[in-house]
Amino acid sequence: DFTLQGRSGRPAEVVVIGAGIAGLTCAYELGKAGYDCTVLEARDRVGGRNLSVRGGDSLTDINGVEQTARFSKGQYMNAGPARLAQWMVTLDYCRELGVPIEVFTNSNASALIYNPGRGMTAPVRYRTAKADVYGYVSELLSKATNAGALDGELTADDKERLLTFLKSYGSLGADYTYAGTEHRGFTVDPGASGTPGDELGGVPSLSEVFASNVGRYFSFEFGYDQAMLMFQPVGGMDRIPEAFARAIGQERIRTGAAVTDINNTGDGVRVTYTQHGRTRVVRADYCVATLAPHLLARTPHNLGPEVQTALLAVKPSYASKIGLEYRSRWWEKDFRIFGGITETDMDLDHIWYPSYGHLGDRGLIIGYYNTGAHSEVYSALTPAERLERAVAQGVMIHGDKYRTELAASFSHQWKLVPHLEGAWHSMPGGPDAPAYAPLNKPQGNVYFGGDYLSYLDAWQHGAISSARKVVTELHQRVLAS
Numbered sequence: 001d002f003t004l005q006g007r008s009g010r011p012a013e014v015v016v017i018g019a020g021i022a023g024l025t026c027a028y029e030l031g032k033a034g035y036d037c038t039v040l041e042a043r044d045r046v047g048g049r050n051l052s053v054r055g056g057d058s059l060t061d062i063n064g065v066e067q068t069a070r071f072s073k074g075q076y077m078n079a080g081p082a083r084l085a086q087w088m089v090t091l092d093y094c095r096e097l098g099v100p101i102e103v104f105t106n107s108n109a110s111a112l113i114y115n116p117g118r119g120m121t122a123p124v125r126y127r128t129a130k131a132d133v134y135g136y137v138s139e140l141l142s143k144a145t146n147a148g149a150l151d152g153e154l155t156a157d158d159k160e161r162l163l164t165f166l167k168s169y170g171s172l173g174a175d176y177t178y179a180g181t182e183h184r185g186f187t188v189d190p191g192a193s194g195t196p197g198d199e200l201g202g203v204p205s206l207s208e209v210f211a212s213n214v215g216r217y218f219s220f221e222f223g224y225d226q227a228m229l230m231f232q233p234v235g236g237m238d239r240i241p242e243a244f245a246r247a248i249g250q251e252r253i254r255t256g257a258a259v260t261d262i263n264n265t266g267d268g269v270r271v272t273y274t275q276h277g278r279t280r281v282v283r284a285d286y287c288v289a290t291l292a293p294h295l296l297a298r299t300p301h302n303l304g305p306e307v308q309t310a311l312l313a314v315k316p317s318y319a320s321k322i323g324l325e326y327r328s329r330w331w332e333k334d335f336r337i338f339g340g341i342t343e344t345d346m347d348l349d350h351i352w353y354p355s356y357g358h359l360g361d362r363g364l365i366i367g368y369y370n371t372g373a374h375s376e377v378y379s380a381l382t383p384a385e386r387l388e389r390a391v392a393q394g395v396m397i398h399g400d401k402y403r404t405e406l407a408a409s410f411s412h413q414w415k416l417v418p419h420l421e422g423a424w425h426s427m428p429g430g431p432d433a434p435a436y437a438p439l440n441k442p443q444g445n446v447y448f449g450g451d452y453l454s455y456l457d458a459w460q461h462g463a464i465s466s467a468r469k470v471v472t473e474l475h476q477r478v479l480a481s
């Protein structure tokens, strides 16, 4: 486990700005090493973008639009982070802080693909689309191999082995053609003797398969950050910040505390903030600023023009989700989809089925999880309009129950959330590009931390990694002083 080694004399005082995952990690690790930390959080809750929305939760956006979630007990949506890869350091904190986890289903052969923009008239299952794409690609490669087109690349043995592989990978016939396979699925499932099952018919042509563009989704699950198995905390992602806050000590965390000035003084820092309408000041030896870089750029500070230029070079990018609670889990009963993600070329982008509560009465779907321009479309709408747009698209995939079984909804646009105003960041060249160099080192007594200063932007792993780097550097400086 990560622990700052070597105790210092007088405990140094550190003010951490932002109680997102980066700020909480800083305060937690510094606290373990005996530092005296104060965390200032502008919102009325800890977690930052780690946010689970439950029944009764309200949010007023930067335009003054208020929504209250009417979800039933036990139902929640993770509006921000929602999946953890097995290698991510986030899981080490789940272990250390006692946060139980369960599998999050990120890819599911039974989930759907629907690209009406590419001429598809009905959704297909992942397994069906994969069988067809792999089948035709294998057929073509076999043909090229058998026609001698690859003789310059392959020995006779290589050819033999490649053909053997393609035959099984693509379910090819004896003549190396693809004519469908039971990998595509069944209309009547196999069962008892007398019921061998009916294979799904209607194999599309090669040209139809590539025109539909279903293949574009298959590489997603190869991603180092997206490959199964993945995990989620039991009960909501915000179990993580809650556990951090308990371990740090609630008395060290001031919520509703919006920073209005950051000042390097000769021998420390002076941070001014407002809380309950009053202006207050904290003085400390060091500051770690973990707030969103484009919001830090709007905060008065004396960190200098180079820092300001670097902060302004980090552009926010946008994402959003809508939670749709249903009276019944029709996706499980009617569609036999238990978790996972349906992909579309409509502007809802992705539908997520819940990875908790299987076979229960009610359930909560993520009706859109979209980014960039598609997220912006929904940010420009009222909550009622967002719901209508999402449901109209969902009905095209799942039919009428998508509307008639609906019980409650909550739409969440990161662009519009006070004190965050973004989902993640656009940083051409990555965090080590020269443009960001002033943020990767302390400016006087002020350090910078956050997922944007990592190679895992938009992941808690990135926020934690950045926080660990910063507190390690700060600690080394204190030990040396």
Ligand code: PHE
Binding pocket: 083, 225, 457, 458, 459
């Ligand atoms: N971490 C976020 C997610 O998994 C955003 C992201 C998506 C980051 C895809 C990288 C790749 O949804």
